[in-house]
Amino acid sequence: MRYISTRHGSQGSPAPLNFEEVMLAGLARDGGLYLPESWPHFSKAEIAALQGKPYVEVAFQVMRPFVGTAFDEPTFRRLIAEAYASFETPDVAPLKALGDSGLHLLELFHGPTLAFKDVALQLLGRMLDHTLVQRGQHATIVGATSGDTGSAAIEAVRDRKTIDIFMLHPHGRVSEVQRRQMTTVLAPNVHNIAVQGTFDDCQDLAKACFNDLAFRDRHALTAVNSINFARVMAQIVYYFWAALKLGAPDRPVAFTVPTGNFGNVYAGYAARQMGLPISHFVVAANANDILPRFFERGAMTMTGVTPTLSPSMDIQISSNFERLLFDLYSRDGKALAEAMTVFRATGTLKVGANALGGVRALFDSGRLDDEGTLVAIADCRKRFGEIIDPHTAIGYAIAQQHRRDAAVPMIVLATAHPAKFPDAVEKAIGLRPVLPPRLADLYERTERVEGLPNDIAALESLIDDRMAAHDGSRVAGRPQVKVST
Numbered sequence: 001m002r003y004i005s006t007r008h009g010s011q012g013s014p015a016p017l018n019f020e021e022v023m024l025a026g027l028a029r030d031g032g033l034y035l036p037e038s039w040p041h042f043s044k045a046e047i048a049a050l051q052g053k054p055y056v057e058v059a060f061q062v063m064r065p066f067v068g069t070a071f072d073e074p075t076f077r078r079l080i081a082e083a084y085a086s087f088e089t090p091d092v093a094p095l096k097a098l099g100d101s102g103l104h105l106l107e108l109f110h111g112p113t114l115a116f117k118d119v120a121l122q123l124l125g126r127m128l129d130h131t132l133v134q135r136g137q138h139a140t141i142v143g144a145t146s147g148d149t150g151s152a153a154i155e156a157v158r159d160r161k162t163i164d165i166f167m168l169h170p171h172g173r174v175s176e177v178q179r180r181q182m183t184t185v186l187a188p189n190v191h192n193i194a195v196q197g198t199f200d201d202c203q204d205l206a207k208a209c210f211n212d213l214a215f216r217d218r219h220a221l222t223a224v225n226s227i228n229f230a231r232v233m234a235q236i237v238y239y240f241w242a243a244l245k246l247g248a249p250d251r252p253v254a255f256t257v258p259t260g261n262f263g264n265v266y267a268g269y270a271a272r273q274m275g276l277p278i279s280h281f282v283v284a285a286n287a288n289d290i291l292p293r294f295f296e297r298g299a300m301t302m303t304g305v306t307p308t309l310s311p312s313m314d315i316q317i318s319s320n321f322e323r324l325l326f327d328l329y330s331r332d333g334k335a336l337a338e339a340m341t342v343f344r345a346t347g348t349l350k351v352g353a354n355a356l357g358g359v360r361a362l363f364d365s366g367r368l369d370d371e372g373t374l375v376a377i378a379d380c381r382k383r384f385g386e387i388i389d390p391h392t393a394i395g396y397a398i399a400q401q402h403r404r405d406a407a408v409p410m411i412v413l414a415t416a417h418p419a420k421f422p423d424a425v426e427k428a429i430g431l432r433p434v435l436p437p438r439l440a441d442l443y444e445r446t447e448r449v450e451g452l453p454n455d456i457a458a459l460e461s462l463i464d465d466r467m468a469a470h471d472g473s474r475v476a477g478r479p480q481v482k483v484s485t
């Protein structure tokens, strides 16, 4: 399988790459995001053949067409098995019916850091490390987080000799549990940076590092955010898994996805492109509602970021939306590149009525403020006895407004464990959810983090300095060769 950039055909566009190259590259060199040239398709019989299979088998079958020859079969199976052995349950993502309401919670938070990011990052960390070891190379991750990607990525690559990770989070805008899950990892290859700004600023800084090609090549940058197609690929699996549990391919299902960077819901869109019968998606946002405004009006207009009780979704520039826009622009990468340039210059991007009609047929959307979020947490507890986190609560509330057909089950993606957001949950139900025993001493652990202004020169110079010091201290025998992507 070959991958192209969403901006292919524009200036500086790279030639199509294979999976290994895409995984190592992260962001395309023209600033676009990689996608398969065409989606692999699963027939009804092929989907039916997955029924009753364990999660790791579904994962192998669904992802195999994407990876091509990057891993031989036994290796790929081993990496998948090891990744999901780190989860609390072999089901990886348990599906819970909420009474007979037709609503289901797909619990994606049973991995090491208690958020859905673990599902993809436990695998991506292993795939990167395996590939770098094989190639005798070293890579540097620069990533941005609004709270959850950071800890999941750090956990996935801590202490690996092939990788250094620089993770940017917005200072004071993540929950204390989220911050401590990142900053208490004192492994030598982990570098936490608190940026004076929002998540969007952090993501812009990370992308600026990739777009500085000399810097990118100097450090062999790679990505763990959902700009890396490998992240999306691993997230496609649980859409298949959940739909199979509820009768796919014979019965369609709908999904509601608490949305920020649009990576999670885009993975669902990809599953549908691959043949999974999904009736529609509901994009659930907090007060940072650029996406619902787009689905309502056909115009994406940037405003400032508002801090909320669901901080991981405090995002205005949803990076992965570019992947959906690629289809709305009829896969014309040059036209999309121009539209993205206008968007960044003017703060607005519009699509025509035809394109908007098409997306509205597939995507509903809604937003919920903090007050509504607290009400939703309390409501779910009262009606179904389930304690949900503020991000999931937004999905839970908005899902109920967008049941197009009562016969079609609605699956709400439960994206984080409630204990990651104890203050909000306590405010809603008067109970403080407790962290699992392995994280019980999180508040006593030592933190290491560096503050930085929202300034690309300051960031690049910090990474240059750190890597120079780090390279100097590498012991003989560690991989020294940098990957050029």
Ligand SMILES: Cc1ncc(COP(=O)(O)O)c(C=O)c1O
Residues within 6 Å of the ligand: 115, 116, 147, 148, 149, 226, 258, 259, 260, 261, 262, 263, 264, 265, 312, 313, 391, 392, 415, 416
């Ligand atoms: C708990 C939680 N819910 C929802 C989201 C939004 O997901 P996405 O950015 O893939 O849209 C995030 C961040 O990604 C998150 O951490």
Ligand SMILES: N[C@@H](CCOP(=O)(O)O)C(=O)O
Residues within 6 Å of the ligand: 144, 145, 146, 147, 148, 149, 150, 224, 225, 226, 227, 260, 261, 263, 264, 312, 313, 319
């Ligand atoms: N909400 C995310 C933001 C980054 O999203 P990603 O899916 O692109 O990694 C977070 O928690 O960091």
